[in-house]
Amino acid sequence: MLKGLYIASTGMTNEQRRVDTMANNLANSSTTGFKKEGTTAEAFRDVLALKIKDTSEPGFARRLGTMNMGVKIGENYTDYSQGPFHETGNTFDLAISGKGFFTVGFTNKAGETSIKYTRDGCFTLNQKGELVNKNGDYLLDVNGNHIVVDPTQNYEIDRLGVIRQAGGAANLAQVNIVDFVDYDYLEKYGETYFQPVDGATFQAADAQIYSGYQETSNVQTVHEMVDMIAYTRAYESNQKIIQAYDESLGIAVEQLGRLS
Numbered sequence: 001m002l003k004g005l006y007i008a009s010t011g012m013t014n015e016q017r018r019v020d021t022m023a024n025n026l027a028n029s030s031t032t033g034f035k036k037e038g039t040t041a042e043a044f045r046d047v048l049a050l051k052i053k054d055t056s057e058p059g060f061a062r063r064l065g066t067m068n069m070g071v072k073i074g075e076n077y078t079d080y081s082q083g084p085f086h087e088t089g090n091t092f093d094l095a096i097s098g099k100g101f102f103t104v105g106f107t108n109k110a111g112e113t114s115i116k117y118t119r120d121g122c123f124t125l126n127q128k129g130e131l132v133n134k135n136g137d138y139l140l141d142v143n144g145n146h147i148v149v150d151p152t153q154n155y156e157i158d159r160l161g162v163i164r165q166a167g168g169a170a171n172l173a174q175v176n177i178v179d180f181v182d183y184d185y186l187e188k189y190g191e192t193y194f195q196p197v198d199g200a201t202f203q204a205a206d207a208q209i210y211s212g213y214q215e216t217s218n219v220q221t222v223h224e225m226v227d228m229i230a231y232t233r234a235y236e237s238n239q240k241i242i243q244a245y246d247e248s249l250g251i252a253v254e255q256l257g258r259l260s
Helices: 002-027 044-053 221-259
Strands: 037-039 076-078 085-087 094-098 101-107 113-118 155-157 162-165 171-174 177-180 186-189 193-196 202-204 207-211 213-215
Touching (some): 002 221, 094 101, 155 207
Parallel strands (some): 094 213
Antiparallel strands (some): 085 213, 101 113, 162 171, 186 193
């Protein structure tokens, strides 16, 4: 009987994790370049079917597994689908159409520098004429350098990310856009940054840059709310199971003990 308590409690833990993920998505629904997260779930019948078909274990009698005290906690994943564009008219607001990431020179609180990747293309000029994001991190060009322009002049940026003075022909810099072969080798860093892990492989980005636009979050608020309601109800169902077990145990202790 007590096994049911553990199963229900792990079910509550799993649903709580899913609700936490949804809450984070909703909190960042207006964050430029944010990519929503989701949680995995696998039905028991699918796990059982895979185990039955598994011929890697020798012999005629193969165990289907060991006793488990609850639900398998799902894993989080990131949805990299493109978000809708919002027109701003600001030349240095950039949006990537297609797959790829901006390259940013990141500096942490300890003063250590590294390269991060992001879809958040909201950039402005600092006092030195360098293109930076809202965190003060530098947008890098194809040579890995800071992009520096004259803040007193007007500029235009074409679909390849080439920056020119308005009406001019000379290329001042080109925004660096990179892509990865497999996004499973990327991990989130903060709200909108990504960093590669061991095994990540770079590839040329097949994308275009739209100046004067921002890529908004790909979170669909209505869809997230519907899922959150479903997860909350599942959490409440597990809670009721625990209450039912508690009442049954109370009867067993208080009443059945008297009969003996």
